[in-house]
Amino acid sequence: MNDQEIAAAVSNRDESVFNDLVTKYSKLLWAVAYSVMGQTASSFDVKEIVSDVFWRFWQHPEKYIETRGSLKNYLALMTKSLALNKIRDQKDPTETDEFIWEMIPAPKADNDLIWQTLFTAIETLKEPTKRICFERFFMELKPAVISKNLNLSLNEVNNRLYQGKKKIKPIMQQLMEREDLLR
Structure with missing residues:
Protein backbone atom coordinates (compact mmCIF):
# COMPACT_ATOMS: atom_id res chain seq x y z
CA MET A 1 0.00 0.00 0.00
CA LYS A 91 10.05 24.24 31.65
CA ASP A 92 10.65 25.63 35.10
CA PRO A 93 8.25 28.50 35.82
CA THR A 94 11.20 30.63 36.98
CA GLU A 95 12.20 30.83 33.33
CA THR A 96 9.39 33.27 32.71
CA ASP A 97 9.37 36.95 33.56
CA GLU A 98 6.77 36.34 36.26
CA PHE A 99 9.20 36.38 39.18
CA ILE A 100 10.23 39.92 38.28
CA TRP A 101 6.64 41.14 38.03
CA GLU A 102 5.70 39.43 41.30
CA MET A 103 8.40 41.39 43.09
CA ILE A 104 7.18 44.67 41.65
CA PRO A 105 3.82 45.94 42.89
CA ALA A 106 1.48 47.87 40.63
CA PRO A 107 3.06 51.18 39.63
CA LYS A 108 2.72 53.87 42.27
CA ALA A 109 4.80 56.89 43.08
CA ASP A 110 6.28 55.25 46.19
CA ASN A 111 7.44 52.21 44.21
CA ASP A 112 10.18 54.12 42.43
CA LEU A 113 12.70 52.54 44.78
CA ILE A 114 11.65 49.05 43.63
CA TRP A 115 12.10 50.00 39.98
CA GLN A 116 15.47 51.53 40.86
CA THR A 117 16.40 48.25 42.54
CA LEU A 118 15.53 46.32 39.38
CA PHE A 119 17.56 48.80 37.33
CA THR A 120 20.53 48.42 39.72
CA ALA A 121 20.33 44.63 39.47
CA ILE A 122 20.28 44.80 35.65
CA GLU A 123 23.27 47.16 35.70
CA THR A 124 25.38 44.38 37.25
CA LEU A 125 25.03 42.31 34.07
CA LYS A 126 27.47 42.34 31.16
CA GLU A 127 26.58 43.52 27.67
CA PRO A 128 24.58 42.53 25.65
CA THR A 129 22.65 40.75 28.43
CA LYS A 130 22.27 44.06 30.25
CA ARG A 131 20.74 45.73 27.20
CA ILE A 132 18.48 42.74 26.49
CA CYS A 133 17.12 42.70 30.06
CA PHE A 134 16.65 46.48 30.06
CA GLU A 135 14.67 46.35 26.81
CA ARG A 136 12.59 43.42 28.07
CA PHE A 137 11.73 44.70 31.57
CA PHE A 138 11.71 48.46 31.19
CA MET A 139 10.72 48.92 27.59
CA GLU A 140 8.54 45.75 27.67
CA LEU A 141 9.71 44.66 24.22
CA LYS A 142 9.17 41.10 23.05
CA PRO A 143 12.27 38.92 22.50
CA ALA A 144 11.68 38.91 18.73
CA VAL A 145 11.80 42.72 18.65
CA ILE A 146 14.92 42.78 20.83
CA SER A 147 16.49 40.25 18.47
CA LYS A 148 15.93 42.60 15.53
CA ASN A 149 17.03 45.69 17.48
CA LEU A 150 20.33 44.15 18.54
CA ASN A 151 20.90 42.06 15.42
CA LEU A 152 21.10 38.85 17.48
CA SER A 153 19.38 35.53 16.92
CA LEU A 154 16.14 34.99 18.80
CA ASN A 155 17.70 31.94 20.44
CA GLU A 156 20.59 34.02 21.78
CA VAL A 157 18.21 36.68 23.10
CA ASN A 158 16.13 34.04 24.90
CA ASN A 159 19.24 32.37 26.33
CA ARG A 160 20.63 35.68 27.57
CA LEU A 161 17.26 36.60 29.09
CA TYR A 162 17.18 33.29 30.91
CA GLN A 163 20.74 33.68 32.21
CA GLY A 164 20.14 37.34 33.08
CA LYS A 165 17.00 36.53 35.07
CA LYS A 166 18.86 33.85 37.00
CA LYS A 167 21.46 36.48 37.99
CA ILE A 168 19.00 39.33 38.61
CA LYS A 169 16.70 37.51 41.01
CA PRO A 170 19.12 36.96 43.93
CA ILE A 171 20.68 40.40 43.48
CA MET A 172 17.29 42.07 43.50
CA GLN A 173 16.15 40.10 46.55
CA GLN A 174 19.32 41.05 48.39
CA LEU A 175 18.96 44.73 47.50
CA MET A 176 15.28 44.76 48.44
CA GLU A 177 15.97 43.11 51.81
CA ARG A 178 18.69 45.65 52.48
CA GLU A 179 16.29 48.47 51.66
CA ASP A 180 13.57 46.74 53.73
CA LEU A 181 11.24 46.68 50.70
CA LEU A 182 10.05 43.09 51.08
CA ARG A 183 8.12 43.74 54.30
Missing part, protein backbone atom coordinates in the same frame (compact mmCIF):
# COMPACT_ATOMS: atom_id res chain seq x y z
CA ASN A 2 1.20 3.50 -0.71
CA ASP A 3 0.85 6.38 1.74
CA GLN A 4 -2.35 7.72 0.21
CA GLU A 5 -3.98 4.29 0.37
CA ILE A 6 -2.96 3.92 4.01
CA ALA A 7 -4.47 7.32 4.85
CA ALA A 8 -7.66 6.38 2.99
CA ALA A 9 -7.88 3.05 4.84
CA VAL A 10 -7.43 4.83 8.19
CA SER A 11 -10.15 7.30 7.15
CA ASN A 12 -12.40 4.28 6.63
CA ARG A 13 -11.42 3.04 10.12
CA ASP A 14 -9.53 -0.02 8.92
CA GLU A 15 -7.93 -1.12 12.18
CA SER A 16 -5.68 -3.75 10.61
CA VAL A 17 -4.02 -1.17 8.35
CA PHE A 18 -3.69 1.21 11.30
CA ASN A 19 -2.14 -1.54 13.47
CA ASP A 20 0.35 -2.31 10.69
CA LEU A 21 1.20 1.40 10.53
CA VAL A 22 1.79 1.49 14.29
CA THR A 23 4.00 -1.58 14.10
CA LYS A 24 5.94 -0.19 11.15
CA TYR A 25 6.68 3.29 12.58
CA SER A 26 6.65 2.95 16.39
CA LYS A 27 10.40 2.49 16.70
CA LEU A 28 11.11 5.42 14.40
CA LEU A 29 8.76 7.76 16.27
CA TRP A 30 10.16 6.59 19.58
CA ALA A 31 13.67 7.47 18.34
CA VAL A 32 12.53 10.89 17.10
CA ALA A 33 10.81 11.77 20.38
CA TYR A 34 13.76 10.53 22.42
CA SER A 35 16.29 12.43 20.31
CA VAL A 36 14.33 15.69 20.70
CA MET A 37 13.68 15.31 24.42
CA GLY A 38 17.12 14.00 25.32
CA GLN A 39 18.25 11.52 27.91
CA THR A 40 16.23 13.21 30.63
CA ALA A 41 13.00 12.09 28.94
CA SER A 42 11.08 9.46 30.82
CA SER A 43 9.90 6.43 28.89
CA PHE A 44 6.36 7.41 29.89
CA ASP A 45 6.72 10.83 28.19
CA VAL A 46 8.13 9.27 25.04
CA LYS A 47 5.36 6.64 24.93
CA GLU A 48 2.77 9.34 25.47
CA ILE A 49 4.09 11.41 22.58
CA VAL A 50 4.25 8.43 20.21
CA SER A 51 0.73 7.32 21.11
CA ASP A 52 -0.53 10.91 20.73
CA VAL A 53 0.90 11.01 17.22
CA PHE A 54 -0.86 7.81 16.25
CA TRP A 55 -4.07 8.94 17.95
CA ARG A 56 -4.03 12.24 16.08
CA PHE A 57 -3.46 10.45 12.80
CA TRP A 58 -6.32 8.06 13.58
CA GLN A 59 -8.61 11.01 14.36
CA HIS A 60 -7.60 13.16 11.37
CA PRO A 61 -5.95 11.16 8.59
CA GLU A 62 -7.20 13.76 6.12
CA LYS A 63 -4.59 16.21 7.41
CA TYR A 64 -1.89 14.15 5.73
CA ILE A 65 -1.27 15.53 2.25
CA GLU A 66 0.80 13.21 0.09
CA THR A 67 2.18 15.99 -2.12
CA ARG A 68 3.92 17.54 0.89
CA GLY A 69 5.94 14.44 1.69
CA SER A 70 5.84 10.84 2.79
CA LEU A 71 3.63 9.55 5.58
CA LYS A 72 6.78 8.53 7.41
CA ASN A 73 8.06 12.13 7.38
CA TYR A 74 4.64 13.49 8.32
CA LEU A 75 4.48 11.27 11.41
CA ALA A 76 8.11 12.06 12.31
CA LEU A 77 7.50 15.82 12.05
CA MET A 78 4.37 15.53 14.17
CA THR A 79 6.39 13.60 16.75
CA LYS A 80 9.10 16.26 16.77
CA SER A 81 6.51 19.00 17.20
CA LEU A 82 4.77 17.25 20.10
CA ALA A 83 8.12 16.54 21.78
CA LEU A 84 9.13 20.19 21.52
CA ASN A 85 5.76 21.22 22.96
CA LYS A 86 6.26 18.79 25.84
CA ILE A 87 9.68 20.28 26.58
CA ARG A 88 8.26 23.80 26.50
CA ASP A 89 5.39 22.85 28.81
CA GLN A 90 7.75 21.24 31.33
